[in-house]
Amino acid sequence: MSARKLPVRPDLDQLKNQAKDLLKAYRDGDREASAHFAELHPKRIGAQRAKLSDAQLVLARIYGASSWTRIVQCCQLIDAIWDDDLETVRRLVTANRNLLIEDARILNSNWGPPMSYAANLGRDRIIRLLYDPGARDLQFAIGRAVLQSKVETAAMLHEMLGKPAPPEGALGGAAYTLSVPGTEFVFRLGFQIRQGAGTPVETVIGSDSRRPADKRRILELYAEHGYIYPGTAIMAFHRGRFDLLEQHLARDPQLLSRQFAIGEIFPRDVGCTPAPYEAMGTPVDGGTLLHLAVYWDEIDMAEWLLARGADPNARAAVDGDGFGGHTALFGSVVSQAAFWINYPRVQPPKTGDARFTELLLARGADPNMRASIRMRLGEGHGDPRVREFRDVTPLSWGRRFSLEQVPTDKHREILFVNAEAMRVLEAHAGHD
Numbered sequence: 001m002s003a004r005k006l007p008v009r010p011d012l013d014q015l016k017n018q019a020k021d022l023l024k025a026y027r028d029g030d031r032e033a034s035a036h037f038a039e040l041h042p043k044r045i046g047a048q049r050a051k052l053s054d055a056q057l058v059l060a061r062i063y064g065a066s067s068w069t070r071i072v073q074c075c076q077l078i079d080a081i082w083d084d085d086l087e088t089v090r091r092l093v094t095a096n097r098n099l100l101i102e103d104a105r106i107l108n109s110n111w112g113p114p115m116s117y118a119a120n121l122g123r124d125r126i127i128r129l130l131y132d133p134g135a136r137d138l139q140f141a142i143g144r145a146v147l148q149s150k151v152e153t154a155a156m157l158h159e160m161l162g163k164p165a166p167p168e169g170a171l172g173g174a175a176y177t178l179s180v181p182g183t184e185f186v187f188r189l190g191f192q193i194r195q196g197a198g199t200p201v202e203t204v205i206g207s208d209s210r211r212p213a214d215k216r217r218i219l220e221l222y223a224e225h226g227y228i229y230p231g232t233a234i235m236a237f238h239r240g241r242f243d244l245l246e247q248h249l250a251r252d253p254q255l256l257s258r259q260f261a262i263g264e265i266f267p268r269d270v271g272c273t274p275a276p277y278e279a280m281g282t283p284v285d286g287g288t289l290l291h292l293a294v295y296w297d298e299i300d301m302a303e304w305l306l307a308r309g310a311d312p313n314a315r316a317a318v319d320g321d322g323f324g325g326h327t328a329l330f331g332s333v334v335s336q337a338a339f340w341i342n343y344p345r346v347q348p349p350k351t352g353d354a355r356f357t358e359l360l361l362a363r364g365a366d367p368n369m370r371a372s373i374r375m376r377l378g379e380g381h382g383d384p385r386v387r388e389f390r391d392v393t394p395l396s397w398g399r400r401f402s403l404e405q406v407p408t409d410k411h412r413e414i415l416f417v418n419a420e421a422m423r424v425l426e427a428h429a430g431h432d
Contacts, residue, residue, distance in 0.1 A: 003064040006105045009082060012075040015059065019068075023055035036062060064107040073099065074106055081118050086129055089114070093133060100135045116141040119157060122150035131160065139167070146182040147173030154185055166191045168198075175200035176207050178214040183221050193227050201227070201270040205238055208280050208381070210297040210337045216240035230269045234260060237289055242304060249308065256310040259286045259317040279375045281335035281416050282397075286317030286324050294331035294356050302328075302359060312365040319374075323388070326371035326397075332356035333398040333425070338418035339381075349420035357421040367430035368393050382412035395425045396432040 025033035027047045037045070037054075040061040045054055056068035065071050073092060077099060080088035093099045093114070103109055104117040111117045118126040119141035127141065138161045145154035158164075166189045174182030193199065204218055219229075219239045229235045233255055236244035249255050262285040266272035284295045290310045293301040306312065318324040332354070341353050361367065372390040377383055389400055398421070402414040 003107055004062055005107050005109060006063055006074065008105070008111060009078055010071075010075050010105070012072065015071060015075070016056075019052060019056045019059045022059055023050060023052055026050055026055065070106065074104065077114060078104055078117065081114065081121065081123055081126055084123055084125060086125055089126055089129060093130065097133070100130060100133060101137075110144075112140050112144060113137045116144045119145040119150065119153050120148050122148070122153045124153055124156055127153070127157065143170070143173050146170070146185060147177050147179060149174075149177070149179040149181045151181045151185040154182070158189065165189070169200075171200040172203055175203035175218065176209070178204065178207055178209040178211050178218060180214050180217050180221070183218050187221065187225055191225075193222055193225050195228065196271055199227070199271040201229075202266070202272045205266060205270070205272065208336050208339075208378075210340055212240065212296065212298040212300070215296070230267060232264075232267070233289070234264055234267060235270070237292060237301065240298070240301065245304075256289060256305060256308060257314055259288060260292070261286065261317075265292065280378055280381060281338070282326065282331040282333070283316070283324075283373060283375045284331075286319075287331075288314045288316070288328070290314060290328045291316055291331055294328045294360075295335065297335070297337040297356075299355055299359070302356060306359070306363050312360045312363045313369060315369075315371070321374070323372045323374040326373055327360075327365060327369055327394075329357065329360050329365045329367065329369070329394045330371065330373070330397050332360060333394050333418055333421045334401050334416050335418065336416070338421070339415045341418065342415040346414055346419070349423050351420070353418060353420035354424045357418070357424045361424070361428050367395070367425050367428045371397075373397065377413070377416075382416070393430060393432060395422060395430040398422050398425075399432065 022033055022036070026037055027050065029047065034047070036058050037050070040058045041054060053068070060066070060068045060071045063071065065074065073096060077089065077092050080092065081104070099114060101113055104111060104114045111120055113135065115127055115130045115135040116137050118130065122145070138157050142154050142157045142161070145151070145157060166186055170186045170189075170191050171183060171193070173179070174186060201219070201222065204215055207215070209215075216239055223229065229239065233245060233248040233252075236248060252258075265284060265287075282295070284291060287295070288310065290302060290305050290312070293299075293305060312329070313327055315325045315327055341347060370391050370393055372388070373392065374386065374388045376386045389397060392400060398417045402417045
């Protein structure tokens with residue numbers, strides 16, 4: 001069985017409860033619990049003889065730790081970093097020097113060892129404390145600080161490392177999180193951006209963050225430092241260059257109704273890898289610029305397009321198997337933007353969450369148009385299966401999407417569903 005990863009900030013009390021639940025399940029004959037004990041407990045201990053300490057050991061190993069003590073140390077160390085508690089950090093790493101180099105969350109994770117973990121939070125005092133007894137993950141820590149916009153921490157780490165030139169890929173973290181301060185910091189270190197494959201432009205376009213102003217500013221920072229973009233309408237869209245879009249529209253009056261293939265939306269010219277790209281919500285392949293505006297949560301772009309005659313009922317392209325044909329309204333129901341509205345837990349609907357749905361309906365979008373959608377979520381976003389939803393309306397698309405989930409304990413798919421958009425559709429006589 002593959003090991004689970006602890007959350008970014010694990011809760012020791014919650015883990016204690018998980019151990020109690022595991023023990024109860026084992027005693028009740030649960031198959032999964034029995035399999036865990038058989039694989040991970042060093043002794044063949046019967047269910048009725050098992051104690052809480054046995055369940056704690058098994059749970060620790062489920063999370064990749066060698067012992068329950070290691071789990072306790074992990075939780076205490078991470079809490080101390082969050083709390084900027086130098087004395088507790090010093091006590092823990094003095095008692096167990098391996099903590100300096102092991103991942104703070106035990107298994108290899110993107111937050112890294114304790115120094116890098118502290119860099120994510122801008123805990124400069126803890127970074128210096130960990131450096132003295134031997135923590136040396138400085139380069140990784142710089143990347144994490146840049147990614148999290150902790151530029152003062154990044155500058156301190158850069159000085160501790162001897163002020164080296166930024167490595168290739170230094171812009172990647174800030175590109176993914178759409179960190180304008182992080183991007184500016186890397187350029188101040190003298191980073192030279194290059195054209196073609198491997199550039200951070202792909203990361204910016206493909207980021208699951210949804211902050212249009214930051215996306216556009218970062219792309220312009222690249223241009224200010226020498227990056228040359230293709231002169232396409234799609235790149236004008238990504239950059240938020242309304243002036244350039246005006247020029248494209250003047251040359252091509254059919255631009256607003258044009259359906260763009262995935263390879264155009266994620267261009268090879270800026271380093272994007274070949275299609276197919278996986279969706280973060282409603283598929284964007286074959287969509288119009290209005291579909292794209294909804295997908296990237298760019299309300300000002302949607303308003304601009306509609307003001308210039310974009311059809312709110314324009315359909316995406318339909319493939320040879322009959323999938324596609326959805327309107328932008330579908331994208332307002334199931335989206336990456338909704339994920340961030342709901343994350344980490346589904347939130348009750350509130351005014352303002354359905355601004356795209358309201359805008360499209362106000363401009364004449366039909367709430368009962370039907371389409372068939374084939375999609376899969378991108379890696380790490382939820383159910384990895386290719387799924388098919390035939391003959392759905394925007395409302396039934398949202399309902400079915402949230403119900404058809406892979407049987408795990410995460411059920412992340414429902415986070416992509418905009419509950420306020422569903423409520424607004426129901427109020428506009430939307431049906432299944």
